[in-house]
Amino acid sequence: xxxxxxxxxxxxxxxxxxEMAHIPAELRDGIVGPGLAFQQxxxxxxxxxxxxxxxxxxxxxxxxxxKSNIIEMVKKYKPDLFIAGPAFNAGRYGVxxxxxxxxxxxxxxxxVLTGMYIENPGADMFKNSLYIVSTKNSAAGxxxxxxxxxxxxxxxxxxxxxxxxxxEGYIPNGIRVNxxxxxxxxxxxxxxxxxxxxxxxxxxxxxxxxxxxxxxxPAVKDITKCKVALVTSGGIVPKGNPDHIESSSASKYxxxxxxxxxxxxxxxxxTAHGGYDPVYANQDPDRVLPVDILREFEKEGKIGxxxxxxxxxxxxxxxxxxxKAFAAEYAQELKADGVDAVILTST
Numbered sequence: 383x384x385x386x387x388x389x390x391x392x393x394x395x396x397x398x399x400x401e402m403a404h405i406p407a408e409l410r411d412g413i414v415g416p417g418l419a420f421q422q423x424x425x426x427x428x429x430x431x432x433x434x435x436x437x438x439x440x441x442x443x444x445x446x447x448x449k450s451n452i453i454e455m456v457k458k459y460k461p462d463l464f465i466a467g468p469a470f471n472a473g474r475y476g477v478x479x480x481x482x483x484x485x486x487x488x489x490x491x492x493x494v495l496t497g498m499y500i501e502n503p504g505a506d507m508f509k510n511s512l513y514i515v516s517t518k519n520s521a522a523g524x525x526x527x528x529x530x531x532x533x534x535x536x537x538x539x540x541x542x543x544x545x546x547x548x549x550e551g552y553i554p555n556g557i558r559v560n561x562x563x564x565x566x567x568x569x570x571x572x573x574x575x576x577x578x579x580x581x582x583x584x585x586x587x588x589x590x591x592x593x594x595x596x597x598x599x600p601a602v603k604d605i606t607k608c609k610v611a612l613v614t615s616g617g618i619v620p621k622g623n624p625d626h627i628e629s630s631s632a633s634k635y636x637x638x639x640x641x642x643x644x645x646x647x648x649x650x651x652x653t654a655h656g657g658y659d660p661v662y663a664n665q666d667p668d669r670v671l672p673v674d675i676l677r678e679f680e681k682e683g684k685i686g687x688x689x690x691x692x693x694x695x696x697x698x699x700x701x702x703x704x705x706k707a708f709a710a711e712y713a714q715e716l717k718a719d720g721v722d723a724v725i726l727t728s729t
Contacts, residue, residue, distance in 0.1 A: 384462040432456075468524070
């Protein structure tokens, strides 16, 4: 029976959420959390012999130490396969899964597999060097992810031939392989064209990259008469995070009044953002949301005025779809309030 070592984060190990993301790597014998679904899918062909658990913050903030420790843990079991995740759209988890899978592959020569949502930053970082199964946005897609990952994992462990991404379910990795089709290219192309003209479904054999282009607005004519608004993906919120904006994969944004506020202080504001050291942002939130400087510009006549509201969310792992939806909502409010320009800040 094939031996498998599984890597998961603190959340999927049922240790806790963001408040436990600092835990160092630990090794557990057997199955933990989502490993049960994989074990059931493997049936009697493979067995998860151990699970490595590591906090997302710890891994990304102690990269070399975490990699070294986990490599030693994995080496102990001499597995036939290493599985990380799936991470879905959790950004730090995705980067951790990709990083440790790459390290296991390179240093131990063991087949590896992970799974992520296509917009996970880890997917973009590692898709050309690892097999990454395309998953849904959240853990609600676990069953679907395991259904695709388990068969591919067994193929990798058995060193069987891996088919095209559209067949196996992994994110395209840029590798093209020649093959002979039953129909010549011209005939397939005509079929696709006819389907397209008739509004029927078809699958292109050469998908083009989807570049999101945004035409810039005309330059501000006179900045000294301009009403400027602040928007941030750096997660600056009133102390206590009254709207409970998530530290990762945000599902909401906040709108807060800064009328009369000339300085964001440690006592009144903080960051809700995960995935980076918040110490300096919390000491002086103006480092992320520069209210103090814009108040100076306003006083000196360098800008017309600072809008009384700022909009904020967390960029860490947040889906592009959600971010676009947030912007579509508050952009209308900004226009209605007569805002002439927006300064968008991040972490």
